[in-house]
Amino acid sequence: MIVNLEQFVARERPGWERLEAMLRRLAEDPWRSLPWEEVRELERLYQRAAADLARLSTYAAEPEARRYLENLVARGHAEIHSTRRQEGRWRPREWFLRTIPRTFRRQVRAFWLAAAITAAGCAFGGAALALDPEAKGALVTFDHLQGSPTERVAREEAVQGDPLRDRKARFSGWLMTHNTRVALTAMALGMSWGIGTLVILFYNGVILGAVAVDYLLAGQPAFLFGWLLPHGAVEIPAILVGGQAGFVLAGALLGRGRRQRLAARLRAVAPDVVTLCATAALMLVWAGIVEAFLSQYHEPVLPYAVKIGFGTVELVALAWYLARVGREGGDARGTEVAR
C-alpha cells in the first residue's frame, strides 16, 4: 500500500507547521517554561508527527517528506525526552560548597591512584638523583634548576629589591595557563586507557622527587619548603585532581566489573570529569597567583617560617574543604546540582 501523499500532506501539514513553530520558539529560548496546555499540545503534536513518520516509513512515500518528518521528530524527541531545563541554572555557591567536594570524594579512589603514581615517580626521581648525581641533567629539565642548590640559594637570598618587578602578573598568567594545560592534558590522556595520564603523573613525580632530594642533600630544606610549599600545596594536588579526572575517564573506558555499555559508562562519569577539571583549573589560578606573588621571594625579604606556615595552612584548608565540606546528605550523585 502506498500513502496518497497529496491528501496526507494536506491533512497533516497544519499540525507539522504548528509543531515546527513551537520547536523553533523553544530553541530560541531554552529556559522558557511552557504553560501546561502548551506542554500537552507539544506532546500531542510530537506523537502525531512520530506516527506520521512511522506511516511514511512503512508505506514509503518519497524521501523529501520522510526527511522533513525525521527532522521534525528528531527535534521534538530532543525537547520532550531531555532534561536540560530540569538541570536548572548554574549556582556558583552550590557548585563550590557541594558539587566540588562531593565529586572529589565520590571519585577519591582515582585521586589516591594519581597520588600513588606521583609518589612512585618522586621515589624514583629522588633515588636516581641520590645514587647518580650526574643524572640530574636528564631528570630535571629546567635550566634554572641545573646548577648547585647552594649557589642558587645564595644568589636568591642576595637579591636586592623586587626580582619580579613589573612582571609578576604576567608571570602568574603564564603559570595559570601552562599548569592548567598540563592538568587538562592529564585528564584528556585518560582516553588512552589511562596510560598517558600515568606517564604524565609519574614524570611530574620524577622531577619533583629529583629536585627535592637535590636540595635536601645540599642541606637546603628550609629554602626548599619555603620555595615550594606556598604554591605547591595547591598546585600539586591540582595536577593530581587532573590525573584523577583522567583515571575516572579511563575507568569508564575499561569498564571493569560494570555491566553498562561503553557509551552509558562514559555518559555516567562525564559530569564528574568536568567538575574535576574545573576544580583543577580553579586551584591552578590560585597557585599561579601565589607562585608569582609569594613563592619567588625568599629570606631576608620573606622569612621561610612565614612561607612554610602559609603553605601548611593552605594544605590543611584544602584537605578540610575536600574531605569535610558539603557532607550532609551523603556524596551520592543527585544530592547536588551536578553540572
Next chain:
Amino acid sequence: MNGERTQVWRVRTPEGVAFTLRLASPVLRAAAFLIDWTVVTAGWGIVSTVLGLLHLLGRDVAGLVLTVGYFAVSQGYAIALEWLWRGQTLGKRLLRLRVVDARGLQLSLAQVVLRNLLRFVDGLPVFYLVGGVAALLNRRAQRLGDLAADTLVVWEPPEPLPDLTALTDDKYNSLRAHAPVVARLRQAIGPAEARAVWSAVARRDQFDAEARVRLFAELAAHLRQLAAAPAEVTEGVSDEQFVRNVVAVLYVNR
C-alpha cells in the same frame, strides 16, 4: 552506511519510531574547524589591539589579561557557542553542522565541555591526527572527545516540506480512465520501487538529456510490463510521461 554517499546513524525513540541523523564528513568538520580557528584568531587580534590600551594601566596587567584571555577564549569559544547555540559554533552554523547527543537528546553542559576539553588529546601530535584517525575508525565518525561525551556531529541540510507540484500537472493522465490498471500497479509496485520512480521524476532536471532518456525508457519498460495496460493507455505517451503518470496515480488520488 546507506545507499547515499552520507553516513547515517539511526535513533529509535521510545515511541518506536526511528529517525536518521546524517553524520558530517571529515572534510566538512575540518572546514568548520578552520572557520572557527580563523574567527578566534582574527577576533582575538582585534580584542588584543583594544586590550593593548591596557598598557596605559601597566604592561604587567596587560600581559596577564592577554595571556589568560587568549587561553580562555581559545578554549571557551567552542564550549560557549555549542552550549548557547545548541551544538553549533560559527563554523558549524555556516556549514550546517551540529553537535548532537548520540541518543538524539539535547546536549548537556557536561557533554559540551568534555568533548571540547578532549581536544587536548584529539589534537595530538599535530593537525588533529589522533582525533582524525579515531573518527575514521569509528562507525559513528566520533573523535575521542565525541566518544567520551557520547556526541555526534551531524549535517543538517534544509528540509523543506515536499513539493508536490512535480506530480500535480494538469496534463491528461491516460491511466486514470483505467481503474483495473491503477489497482494492478498499486499492488505490484512495492514502496522501495515507488520511491525510486518518484526520485527519478523529482530529479529529472539533474540528469543530462541522454541519461534522462535512457533512464525513463528503462523505467517505462519495467512499469509497462507490471501494468499490463491496454494499448490505448500507452499509445502516443512518451516514456517519461508514462512514468510521471504512474507516479501520479500511485501518490495522488484524483
